[in-house]
Each structure stands twice: as C-alpha cells, then as structure tokens.
Amino acid sequence: MATLKEVGERALIDRIIKNMRTSSCVGPGDDAACIDINGSKVVVSTDVVTFERHLAKGMTMEQFGWLAAAVNFSDIASMGARPAGILAAVMLPPETDENVLYDIMNGIDQCAEFCDTEVLGGDTKSGHGSVCGTALGICDHNVLMRSGAMPGDLVAMTGSLGSASAGWYASLNDIYDKDTFSAVALPVPRVKEGIFLSANDIATACMDISDGLSTTAAAICGSSGVGMDIMWESLPKGKGVDRICKKLKLSPRELMLNGGGEYELMFTFPRDRLDLLHSSDADISVIGMVTSGKTINIITNGKSEPLENKGYEHFTKD
Amino acid sequence: MATLKEVGERALIDRIIKNMRTSSCVGPGDDAACIDINGSKVVVSTDVVTFERHLAKGMTMEQFGWLAAAVNFSDIASMGARPAGILAAVMLPPETDENVLYDIMNGIDQCAEFCDTEVLGGDTKSGHGSVCGTALGICDHNVLMRSGAMPGDLVAMTGSLGSASAGWYASLNDIYDKDTFSAVALPVPRVKEGIFLSANDIATACMDISDGLSTTAAAICGSSGVGMDIMWESLPKGKGVDRICKKLKLSPRELMLNGGGEYELMFTFPRDRLDLLHSSDADISVIGMVTSGKTINIITNGKSEPLENKGYEHFTKD
Helix, strand or coil, X not given: CCEHHHHCHHHHHHHHHHHCCCCCCECCCCCCEEEEECCEEEEEEEEEEEHHHHCCCCCCHHHHHHHHHHHHHHHHHXXXXXXXXXXXXXXXXXXXXXXXXHHHHHHHHHHHHHCCCCEEEEEEEECCCEXXXXXXXXXXXXXXXXXXXXXXXXXXXXXXXXXXXXXXXXHHCCCCCHHHHHHHHCCCCCHHHHHHHHHXXXXXXXXXXXXXXXXXXXXXXXXXCCEEEEEHHHCCECCCHHHHHHHHCCCXXXXXXXXXXXXXXXXXXXXXXXXXXXXXXXXXXXXXXXXXXXCEEEEECCEEEECCCCCCCCCCCC | CCEHHHHCHHHHHHHHHHHCCCCCXXXXXXXCEEEEECCEEEEEEEEEEEHHHHCCCCCCHXXXXXXXXXXXXXXXXXXXXXEEEEEEEEEECCCCEXXXXXXXXXXXXXXXXXXXXXXXXXXXXXXXXXXXXXXXXEECCCCCCCCCCCCCCEEEEECCECHHHHHHHHHHCCCCCHHHHHHHHCCCCCHHHHHHHHHCCCCCEEEECCCCHHHHHHHHHHHHCCEEEEEHHHCCECCCHHHHHHHHCCCHHHHHHHCCCCCCEEEEECHHHHHHHHHCCCCEEEEEEEECCCXXXXXXXXXXXXXXXXXCCCCCCC
C-alpha cells in the first residue's frame, strides 16, 4: 500500500483506468474525453486549480478565475475543438468576502468570452480555496489525440517555454516581472491554433504542455508507441526567462524542459504539412521529430542524451 | 461587504448571474445547464461533495464515490435527460492511501453503471477530501426546468422524505440504522423517472429535492412566478424517520420539510396527466397544487400556514 504522493499522478490515473469498466469514449487518458452525441463529437474536460498551488503572489481573484478557465479551455484546444461553455464549482471558506467569489466568476467569464463562449453554470461550496472547472467543446473536424504520432513526423509547439515557471519563482521571491507574471496569471488557451491544426488535418497527435515539455513528450510517445528527438536549439525561450533565472540562480534549461503551467500546445505532424503550417500566422516552432525508437532524446550541440521525464506531479508539493 | 456565509448560496448565485454576460443557454439557475449542440439538447451539471460535509460516519469510500456521482446524475435526471457520462476531479491529501482514490472511483463507476453510462475522465489534485463531479446528459424530449409550473397544476414527488436527514443525524450520534443509512450513503438518482416525465410530456417544472422540500418549492415557485399549497398529510414519510426522530428527539416534520440530501424529484404537472402518471409503476406521490398566489403554504389538518424556506445553505456549517 502506497500513498498518493508516492505513486504519483500519472501512475494513479493509469491504475484507475485499468481498474474501471472499459470505456467506449476517447479518453480517459487524453486531455479531454470525447463522446458522440447524435453524431456530434463533444469533448469535455475537468481540471482543478487551488489557491495553495496556483495562486501566485500578486495575482488578483479575476486572474485566478481566468487561470481556472484557461487551464480547462487549454484541454479543449488540445483536442482541436471549439469551446462550447464552461462550468465552475468554486470552493471558498465561509468567512470569505462575497466579492472574492464575484471576482473569480468574472475572471472565468472574461476567459470564456475570449474563447468565444460562456459560463453555463456551477456550484459553490465551503472549502479551502479552489475552482473545479469543466469545459465543453465541439469538434467539427478531426479529434486530436495523444496517440497518433508516427515515426517521421515533425514535432512542433505553439508559443514559448519557461516564462510561466520563471514567473512563478519570481513571485515566490517577491520579484515583480511583467512578462513572466502575465505568463503565470493570464495564460492564453491556444484555441485558435488547436482548431487550425484540426480543421486543416495537420496534427497527428496533440497535447497541452501544462505539466512541462518532458512530461508532454513522454505522454505523446507513450500513447503513440514512438520515440522523439527534441532539438534544444530549436526550443523557443520565453520572455524574461534568462532575466529571472540569472537573478534567482535557476537553470533556464530546467525550466524550459520541466516547468509546468505553460498551456502551449505540443503536436506532431507529417512533413508534407510544413508549408501549410508556415502559411498560417500562428506562433509555431518546429522543435524535433518523431522516431521509431523507444526513447525521448534531447539533442544539444549535436549531442543526444535521454530527456528525463521530470514533469511535476500533482500530489507532490514543491 | 458581506461574507459568503452571511449572503447565503442562493443569493450569491443570483448575484453572480446578474453580474455576468447574458447567457444563451438554459441555466445558470436550473439544476443543470442545457446547450444546443448541432440540434441535440445536451445538459451538464457540476456539483461538489466533501468529506467535511457529506461523509457520514460509517460510509465507505465506495459509498462516498457513489454519492458524488449520484448528486450529479440527480441534476441530470431533474432535467429529464438520459445520462451521457461523468467526470470526476478528486482532491485528497497527498499522504492518503492510494486505495482510497481507487475506491472512490469505483463507487463513481458503479453509480455510472447504474445510470447506464460511464466515467469519461477526471483530475486528481492535492486537497482536503472532495470530489467535484460533472455529469452530462442528452435530452431526447422536453427539457424540464424550474420555470414552467402553471396555476392549477398538481405538485408531486418521487420516493419519500426525511430518511436521508434522519440517517445523517443517526450516524452523527453513532446509531447504525440500515434504512436511513442507505438513504444517506447510496441515494438513487431518479433517472428513469425524469426521462418518463419528459418523454411523456408530463412535468411542467421539475427539480431535485437535494436541498430540502421547502427550498425546492421556493425555487420552483420563484422561477415560475406562482404559489404552492403543499398538503402535509400527503407527504410520504421515509423509512426509519419516526424511529430515529424518537431516539434523538428530533421533529419528523422539520426533517421532512427542510432536510437535505434526499435526491428525489419534485415536479408539477397538469391535472389531465394524472391518469398517465398513475399508469406508470414509478413510486410517485401527489403532494399539493400550484396556485396563482405568491406564497407557499403547508396545509396541516386543513389549516394553512406559510412554508418557510429553511433549506440549508452550503456556506453554513451546521
């Protein structure tokens, strides 16, 4: 018998899935589940954010609400779906000022508006400060899963890496840094990019990088039965990462490879889709390729070494 | 400025709805939201259960999981929909034995199987012991809302009243009582009944009694702009209510009118549907009628008095 912390989230989810009745739907295991409703592909995902873990120093309650919505819309985006609404169960101590609740809900509403959808409902309970969001989406084209990567595909990602981690450490150390703080407090769910990748039949696998690049690469490779070579020099470094790392004596490489909370999309695609990808104005970088091997490697200055999956676990407080 | 506890859940939700952008969907405000997905009516609801509030003494973790699922399927049932899946975000302290998580998920899975559907996915986070469930459903017929009650309609409910409350107090006082304990630990979501009421065009308004009869009556009357007369003698008393109330010196009337956690359906319907209703084998009692007045009355031995809305609030710990 082991504790949740000892087992770790990924293994827990695997064991849960193994224990339960076989599911007819896509996911559990993907960013969102996908069910068929009278011929429509409906995706749905639930994710919790807590004061304890996600409320960076200096964040407003509106920003916390935005974050709660964004992490859920990010999961919808990674499936290539368009958002169709969000529910929010908010748990706060009974002695909390009522305005805290309204501010959180306003932040959720603003993120929903940004994603061209709306708040559908929710719940309020006494608790220690958390929001359990559930986002719905509709897939008009291909559902993007983790399992479709093929050897020979290229690997790409939206946006950049490291800013959210850097911003988290900055706020922990009472450094206010605009670029990295906004990466923590107002992450942008990559909804347009996800729909683009699905509608144009580009991505063979897709997942958000919420738990860090190494974890995301491991999940896609594990689900697809492939390996991956990631080119260190091709990884897009986020604004302010070097600045904060210098100040706090942190390793930019560590933050970029293993830091969480980025909410970018990582995806694989066939090489013949490269021109189409470049024709879009999306902020996308090609960062590696899918191999037929069993390992995930990071290649630095031409030297290959295994990319250790150090992505953080939700049951370890660090 | 007031605290959440001072304002109370119902007023908080009203204020949130008032503050936010106008929603195109049915709900917020109903048991579940209803959105149109390519012509299909999809209902979705989220509800949190916590160890602190919902874990009666003696309940197993499987039972807690069942409860977490049942409260959500009850909301789907009250809209007249057939369940299409459930997601569960489980929050537990990191030092918890992993088997607790598996047992909770098994309980959720068992309730999903009972409701002819399945677990679609979820989330696991460090927390103080709670499950945030989100259930989906599909409405093949009329969506049952709180707002459709018409003066002249009859009022009815499924099952009985008071057992869950009685069971809760029994467990608090270390009395193990089989009938009332199972009402607390293994509530039955009235899915079949909800679908029957919708498919046969019976109910004009419907809601689950999860927060007590008086609160439910107030919500339906408030949404529908009607009054209600409830007949005390027609209210079906749950098994074990008298026994537990006698032991603990509690008032059966108080439990039946204001006790929460029953998960029965209360609904209104036109008189010409009475024969159809009686033709079913569902366990249904007619308990009153809808009036054109503005008050909700409880009639006892022919004497009418206002039925005070004392339904419990989620931000008051009692």
